[in-house]
Amino acid sequence: MSNKFTRRGVLKTGAGAGAGLALPTIFTGNVWAAAHSGYTNAPQGSSVTLGFNVPQTGPYADEGADELRAFQLAVEHLNGEGDGGMISTFSSKTLQGNGIMGKKVEFVTGDTQTKSDAARASAKSMIEKDGAIMISGGSSSGVAVAVQGLCQEAGVIFMAGLTHSNDTTGKDKKANGFRHFFNAYMSGAALAPVLEKLYGKDRAAYHLTADYTWGWTQQESIQAATEAIGWKTINNVLTPLAQTDFSSYIAPVLNSGADVLVLNHYGGNMVNSLTNAVQFGLREKQVNGKNFEIVVPLYSELMAKGAGKNIAGIVGSQNWDWKLEDEGTKAFVQSFGTKYGFPPSQAAQTCYAQTLLYADAVERAKSFNPCAVAEALEGYEFDGLGNGKTLYRAEDHQCFKDVLVVRGAENPQDEFHLVEIVEVTPVGQVTYAPDHPMFAGGALGSCNPGA
Numbered sequence: 408m409s410n411k412f413t414r415r416g417v418l419k420t421g422a423g424a425g426a427g428l429a430l431p432t433i434f435t436g437n438v439w440a441a442a443h444s445g446y447t448n449a450p451q452g453s454s455v456t457l458g459f460n461v462p463q464t465g466p467y468a469d470e471g472a473d474e475l476r477a478f479q480l481a482v483e484h485l486n487g488e489g490d491g492g493m494i495s496t497f498s499s500k501t502l503q504g505n506g507i508m509g510k511k512v513e514f515v516t517g518d519t520q521t522k523s524d525a526a527r528a529s530a531k532s533m534i535e536k537d538g539a540i541m542i543s544g545g546s547s548s549g550v551a552v553a554v555q556g557l558c559q560e561a562g563v564i565f566m567a568g569l570t571h572s573n574d575t576t577g578k579d580k581k582a583n584g585f586r587h588f589f590n591a592y593m594s595g596a597a598l599a600p601v602l603e604k605l606y607g608k609d610r611a612a613y614h615l616t617a618d619y620t621w622g623w624t625q626q627e628s629i630q631a632a633t634e635a636i637g638w639k640t641i642n643n644v645l646t647p648l649a650q651t652d653f654s655s656y657i658a659p660v661l662n663s664g665a666d667v668l669v670l671n672h673y674g675g676n677m678v679n680s681l682t683n684a685v686q687f688g689l690r691e692k693q694v695n696g697k698n699f700e701i702v703v704p705l706y707s708e709l710m711a712k713g714a715g716k717n718i719a720g721i722v723g724s725q726n727w728d729w730k731l732e733d734e735g736t737k738a739f740v741q742s743f744g745t746k747y748g749f750p751p752s753q754a755a756q757t758c759y760a761q762t763l764l765y766a767d768a769v770e771r772a773k774s775f776n777p778c779a780v781a782e783a784l785e786g787y788e789f790d791g792l793g794n795g796k797t798l799y800r801a802e803d804h805q806c807f808k809d810v811l812v813v814r815g816a817e818n819p820q821d822e823f824h825l826v827e828i829v830e831v832t833p834v835g836q837v838t839y840a841p842d843h844p845m846f847a848g849g850a851l852g853s854c855n856p857g858a
Contacts, residue, residue: 448539449540449776450510454512455511455775456539458517458544459474459758461544462546466675477759481762481763484504484742486504490741490742491504491742492738492743493760496791497735497792498789499771502766502770507769515533519545524553527557534563540777541565543761543765546754548570548575549572559582560855562855562857564765564777566764567584568757569753569754569758570586572591572625573592573628573846577848577849579620580850582781582854583855585761585784585804587761587799588726588806589724589837591624591705593837594724601722605722610666610697611695612630612669614626614642614669616671617648626643644659646680657680666695669702670684673705677703677710678713681717706718706723708750708825708826711815711825718815718825720814720815724810724811726757729750729751733795734791739793778856781854782854786800798834803841803846808834809832810832812832815827
């Protein structure tokens with residue numbers, strides 16, 4: 408497919424029931440399934456329902472919209488519609504385009520609003536009222552942690568979407584939860600050598616950090632990784648997730664003695680804070696005899712588009728990029744681009760992959776029982792989904808794969824080439840022990856089948 412894309416209409420999907428309701432959090436057995444099923448929402452008919460819970464409103468809504476596009480595409484491919492996408496490149500050959508275990512795949516959606524309470528209520532409604540047997544989605548780690556906990560209580564599998572906090576598969580990990588996306592530690596491990604090469608060892612960093620689980624662990628990871636190469640940390644200032652104007656946070660950076668600003672922000676927050684930093688002239692300044700630099704440890708093509716020319720030269724990390732040359736990526740970009748008219752984001756790719764991975768695990772387990780599915784995913788090694796060889800580690804349900812270091816293009820050829828790949832960091836460089844201190848404090852526990 409040509410690398411030239413023209414934007415078409417945004418995918419419209421129905422909202423899941425009760426997305427904003429304050430529903431009870433205590434589950435009762437008769438809600439979930441008939442007693443003979445033995446597990447929550449065991450499919451009784453010719454179809455099976457998946458629940459896709461994404462931010463349709465709020466600061467991460469752009470990522471949510473792309474996640475929904477990918478989810479719909481994955482369902483089409485599972486049901487034998489379209490060109491099959493990455494089913495043909497996936498190293499596992501269990502998926503045949505005849506649904507999951509011969510059952511047609513249906514789905515319901517909900518709006519997390521980038522709020523944990525709303526996300527839990529939405530997921531609960533999809534499980535309780537719509538019979539969803541698996542929940543996926545999310546673009547906030549706070550949401551992911553909350554919904555993962557709810558799925559553990561309910562007895563369904565949670566296939567996390569875009570969540571980057573160490574805590575998701577660290578202190579808040581759950582036996583019913585699985586994460587394909589990479590994490591903050593991995594970003595730090597991949598970025599530090601590149602930052603040292605580009606900017607040297609003698610640097611003073613000032614951090615602005617989103618005040619929730621992702622921001623905290625992102626900042627901790629980047630600080631540890633950069634201090635290990637000799638950087639000093641001047642300050643770390645927490646910012647509200649709902650903040651839209653960061654001017655008052657940028658101004659103090661000018662007199663701090665810092666020569667690097669690290670923006671631990673994502674989505675609309677990052678677009679706004681980077682824009683404010685450029686407006687304050689930080690990128691034209693010299694401090695400590697060095698050019699002032701800005702680093703955004705995690706960003707996406709969608710965010711680059713929002714930031715426009717301000718993203719040029721900004722270094723960060725990604726889970727995946729549509730310009731990779733492997734066969735899985737090519738197949739997915741072909742399918743997604745044909746359907747929607749533009750290339751997919753990393754949020755789309757990870758949600759598409761998670762849907763296929765869930766379906767594949769059911770087929771290999773020959774059961775929808777969440778504990779059988781969990782067993783099939785634990786320690787599973789696969790390839791062909793766009794990230795190269797990947798391991799779903801049994802000890803914490805975290806995927807381990809190569810990580811991309813990226814930089815904003817100085818002279819992009821069009822709006823879809825705003826980000827260039829600087830380095831593909833091998834998985835060995837970003838792998839850590841299951842008992843690493845940044846991931847300590849929680850136990851995986853046992854799978855809960857629910858009913």
